[in-house]
Amino acid sequence: MKEALxxxxxxxxxxxxxxxxxxxxxHRAVGRIAALLxxxxxxxxxxxxxxxxxxxxxxxxxxxAVALLAEYDALPEVGHGCGHNLISMTIVGAFxxxxxxxxxxxVGIELVGTPAEERGGGKIDLLDxxxxxxxxxxxxxxxxxxxxxxxxxKLLGIxxxxxxxxxxxxxxxxxxxxxxxxxxxxxxxxxxxxxWRQHLPSTARVHGIIRxxxxxxxxxxxxxxxxxxxxxxxxxxxxxxxxxxxxxxxGAALQTGTKVKIEEEMRPYLPVDANPKLGDAxxxxxxxxxKSPSRGHLVTASGDIGNVSQKVPTDYIGFPxxxxxxxGHSHKMREASVSDYAHESAFVVIDVLAATALKxxxxxxxxxxxxx
Amino acid sequence: MPTLTTSQTTELVALSRDIHGHPELAYQERHxxxxxxxxxxxxxxxxxxxxxxxxxxxxxxxxxxxxAVALLAEYDALPEVGHGCGHNLIAISNVGxxxxxxxxxxxxxVGVELIGTPAEENGGGKIDLLRxxxxxRTVAALSSHPAAYGGWAVSGSSLGVxxxxxxxxxxxxxxxxxxxxxxxxxxxxxxxFVGIDGWRQQLEADSRVHGIISxxxxxQNVVPxxxxxxxxxxxxxRGTLDGMVERFGEIAKGAALLTGTKVEIAEYLPYYxxxxxxxxxxxxxxxxxxxxxxxxxxxxxxxxSTDLGNVSTKVPTDWVRFPVSEKAIPGHSEQMxxxxxxxxxxxxxxxxxxxxGAAAVRVxxxxxxxxxxxx
Numbered sequence: 001m002k003e004a005l006x007x008x009x010x011x012x013x014x015x016x017x018x019x020x021x022x023x024x025x026x027h028r029a030v031g032r033i034a035a036l037l038x039x040x041x042x043x044x045x046x047x048x049x050x051x052x053x054x055x056x057x058x059x060x061x062x063x064x065a066v067a068l069l070a071e072y073d074a075l076p077e078v079g080h081g082c083g084h085n086l087i088s089m090t091i092v093g094a095f096x097x098x099x100x101x102x103x104x105x106x107v108g109i110e111l112v113g114t115p116a117e118e119r120g121g122g123k124i125d126l127l128d129x130x131x132x133x134x135x136x137x138x139x140x141x142x143x144x145x146x147x148x149x150x151x152x153x154k155l156l157g158i159x160x161x162x163x164x165x166x167x168x169x170x171x172x173x174x175x176x177x178x179x180x181x182x183x184x185x186x187x188x189x190x191x192x193x194x195x196w197r198q199h200l201p202s203t204a205r206v207h208g209i210i211r212x213x214x215x216x217x218x219x220x221x222x223x224x225x226x227x228x229x230x231x232x233x234x235x236x237x238x239x240x241x242x243x244x245x246x247x248x249x250x251g252a253a254l255q256t257g258t259k260v261k262i263e264e265e266m267r268p269y270l271p272v273d274a275n276p277k278l279g280d281a282x283x284x285x286x287x288x289x290x291k292s293p294s295r296g297h298l299v300t301a302s303g304d305i306g307n308v309s310q311k312v313p314t315d316y317i318g319f320p321x322x323x324x325x326x327x328g329h330s331h332k333m334r335e336a337s338v339s340d341y342a343h344e345s346a347f348v349v350i351d352v353l354a355a356t357a358l359k360x361x362x363x364x365x366x367x368x369x370x371x372x
Numbered sequence: 373m374p375t376l377t378t379s380q381t382t383e384l385v386a387l388s389r390d391i392h393g394h395p396e397l398a399y400q401e402r403h404x405x406x407x408x409x410x411x412x413x414x415x416x417x418x419x420x421x422x423x424x425x426x427x428x429x430x431x432x433x434x435x436x437x438x439x440a441v442a443l444l445a446e447y448d449a450l451p452e453v454g455h456g457c458g459h460n461l462i463a464i465s466n467v468g469x470x471x472x473x474x475x476x477x478x479x480x481x482v483g484v485e486l487i488g489t490p491a492e493e494n495g496g497g498k499i500d501l502l503r504x505x506x507x508x509r510t511v512a513a514l515s516s517h518p519a520a521y522g523g524w525a526v527s528g529s530s531l532g533v534x535x536x537x538x539x540x541x542x543x544x545x546x547x548x549x550x551x552x553x554x555x556x557x558x559x560x561x562x563x564x565f566v567g568i569d570g571w572r573q574q575l576e577a578d579s580r581v582h583g584i585i586s587x588x589x590x591x592q593n594v595v596p597x598x599x600x601x602x603x604x605x606x607x608x609x610r611g612t613l614d615g616m617v618e619r620f621g622e623i624a625k626g627a628a629l630l631t632g633t634k635v636e637i638a639e640y641l642p643y644y645x646x647x648x649x650x651x652x653x654x655x656x657x658x659x660x661x662x663x664x665x666x667x668x669x670x671x672x673x674x675x676x677s678t679d680l681g682n683v684s685t686k687v688p689t690d691w692v693r694f695p696v697s698e699k700a701i702p703g704h705s706e707q708m709x710x711x712x713x714x715x716x717x718x719x720x721x722x723x724x725x726x727x728x729g730a731a732a733v734r735v736x737x738x739x740x741x742x743x744x745x746x747x
Contacts, residue, residue: 156548160592169453171703172582173531173606174676175520178702183584184569190562207547209558209596210588215451216494217535217584217604217640219704224585227592231548265592300549328549 001097001350005040009093009350010343012036016085017338020074023116026053029072030113033092037111040096048112049129054122055113056131059099065108066360067132067312068095068353069140069305071117081329082118083143083321083337090141090319090346094353098361101354105361107136114304121304124267127311137278137360137370138308140316141349143337145326149286149293150318152279156203156231157238157271158302160264162211163189163249167258169222179220180257183213186224188252193228196248203298204241205231227265233298234271235310270306277369278315281359285352286317293317301328313370317352319345374726375472380415384464384725385718387411391460392713395449398491401428404447408467408488415471423487424504426497430488431506434474440483441732442507442687443469444515444680446492456704457493458518458696458712465516465692465724472729473736480736482511489679496642498679502686512653512735512745513689515680516724518717520708521700524661524668525693527654528647531578531606532613533677535641537586538564538624542633544597554595555632558588561599564627568603571623578675579616580606602640606677609646645681650688652744656734657690660727668692676703688745692728694720 016029030053034044037057048054058065070091071084095111102109112131115122126132144150165186170179193206200206208228214221230245232238246262253260279295286293297318308314321342326332336342360367376384387407394403405428409419417432433440445466446459470486487506490497501507519525540561545554568581575581583603589596605620607613621637628635649671661668674693683689696717701707711717735742 158548169456169702169705171457171520171676171705172604173533173580174674174703175700176580176582178700178705184565187562187565190558191566194559194562205548205551207551207592207595209590209592209594210585210599213585213588213601215584217582217602218493219450219453219456220582221584226588229547229592301546302548328546 005096008036009089012092013085013089013343014338016072016088017080020079022076023073023119024053026072026115029088030055033070033088033113036092042099049126049131051115051122051125053115054126057095057111058108059102060105060108060361063107064134064136065110066357067110067112067135067138068357069138070111070113073116073118075118075329078329078331079334080337081331081334083333086143086321086337086342086346087141090349090353093350094357097350097354098357101358106364107361109357109361117304121267121269121307123304124307127307132308132312135312136367138312138314139353139357140305141353142316142318143321143342144318145320145322145324145336147320147323148318149291149320150297151282151286151293152274152276152295152315153272153318154233154274154296154298155272155306156205156233156300156302157235157269157306158229158231159238159242159268160266161228161230161245162263162265163226163228164261165224165253165258167220167222167256170220172218172220176220181220182224182258183221185252185256185258186210186226188255189226189249192248192252196244201237203233203300204237205229205300231302232271238271269302269304270310272306273309274315275313275370278313281356282315282317282352285355289348289351291348317349319349321345375475375729376468376722376725380471381722383411384468387467388460388464388718388721389713391447391463392455395454397451398448398494399428401447401490404463405430405488408447408463411467424501424506426490426500428490429497429501432470432486433483434477435480435483435736438482439509439511440485441735442485442487442510442513443728443732444513445486445488448491448493450493450704453704453706454709455712456706456709458708458717459492461518461696461712461717461721462516465721465728468722468725469728469732472726473732476733481739482736484732484736492679494641496644496679499642499682502682507683507687510687511742513683513687514728514732515691516728517691517693518696518712519693520697520703523695524666525672526657526661526668527649527670527690528672528674528693529649530647530674530681531580531608531677532610532646532681533604533606533641533644534613534617536603536605536620537600537638537640538603539598539600539636540628540633542597542631545595547593547595551595556595557599557633558596560627560631560633560635561585561601563630564601564624567623567627571619576607576612578608578673579612580675644677644679645685647678647681647689648684650690650745653688653690656731656741657692657727660730661692664723664727666723692724694724696720
């Protein structure tokens, strides 16, 4: 890679990190990425799938393509405490590197800019709009810490439910027998979940809060609202847990003579189902550059890359921003995401992703082996 | 023959609807105070606002200086259900009673006061006024309360109540990736509620414990480091209530031990005393109700609580309980709120006004009766 491009990529990473924007509002980040792509001779298709901050660039023949997925949204309060500036840098770098080496591509190579990973799930919008309909493989990266490299990481799927119980208000001392206590129903649900936890796989999670627990102690609560996150490592397990959870909520309503309503508080992020062949290719390229990645490590967090992985052969590289362990979603992580250490790792990721994208786009046998 | 004229009655009903249509929480009853004061001033009475240092308390007075019979108005509402306790009717029945007494101003041997007492639902305005000496020269206190069920009653007793705020403190952590590092304060509140539910089996029949969760965490993916509940505890006798408060504290500490969290219990509402009966005063109110064609029951226990109880421990006190609905409905509910501006409610509020006004006049014009009441 030319020195000038290396400098441009580091500058892009630093500028995005210093100017955090929340989910679906990443206008300046997209502007910066588009400017760099255009400077290198690529056309940028904006408003992809009707999302103002989604975009696409492309090389190679029309039709099926390998997709490199960029993220660039930040967190409230901690800014780029998840290091998405590095995801942008590595994916843009990989696309430009692959494009420069592209010859005899059998399928296209795309850079897809995906907004709102932290809140909302931009990749789910893009999946719904058919943006990944012709995608033969999706490649991605995510920063971590502790000197660890990884491929084929697993992420838990998460479904977030809002549970609302409706009872009957009454004076809590004069006429308690006329009331139906919605808070008692919500507490019964929490107690049921606590008992259920004994039987859950060790990687599964159920965790809740009480959003509304009554208005005054002398009124029997007629309404109580809880939010619950339900997580599992496998799709089947997640579906089963959600169905069990809904039964429990109905049981709590029966116990208390109240009514229950269960809604999606957020669209589910599905578990990551990493493609083993893509994992092999990524691992091989990393090892060639002196990195020994772990395989199949479970991270008990969630991301919308999981939804892509359930439809399209997908894998990604986890790369370190520091030799020491750092808590995720923290100020320390934000600072480490613009360190020299982080940018050095990012250039390795760029080369590995570019080589793997080219392999998928030029090797039909390998490509066919992804969907078997 | 009613003392209140048709136009006074019409105006009182309009006042009731005005207060009802502008529900205000404890200590913030500025609209209600303004409406009541404007009404009194229209009828030639001076209104002393901000008595006892409370912005929304007031007093009007007729008769000679010195000791007085006090008619106590309330006008605060509940969160969300608004006037689901019908305090608009307490306001107009006592304002009406005051007008009835004022019609006999020339005959009064002691004064008759209308005292506006804020914050019955939350805080206890009458307790503030007692502390400030507002009732130091009161010879008898009279008031009223609408009832969601049952008939007319006089000399009803009530439960004592205290309010407590219970706060558990734990340790926050990511609920997905590091739950083992957290201490869940909401779990402690839930253990606490379950402890209370079991305890209820052993409570005396007319004791009550009831709570809400006022803080149950901030986001489902963060283990709650802070959770908070507000509880009311009620009993017929002070001694029983003291024992309950102690047990309540032990259940809270147990919930903290169960979850490895810390607990703090603070006063949320001062002690509302049970209403103490004043038999001779009750006889007068009963006679006056009967004169209006109503037969009240006597000494019924209402399993609610009121800061009128605190007044009753210092001053001979009685109150008229009048129905707002033919059939039983839940108190503190939207049905109760709607029933509190029904024709039946307003008709009964006017009967109450006549009886309370006449009772106040009798006490204020009969020295022997006053001595019997105060003995």
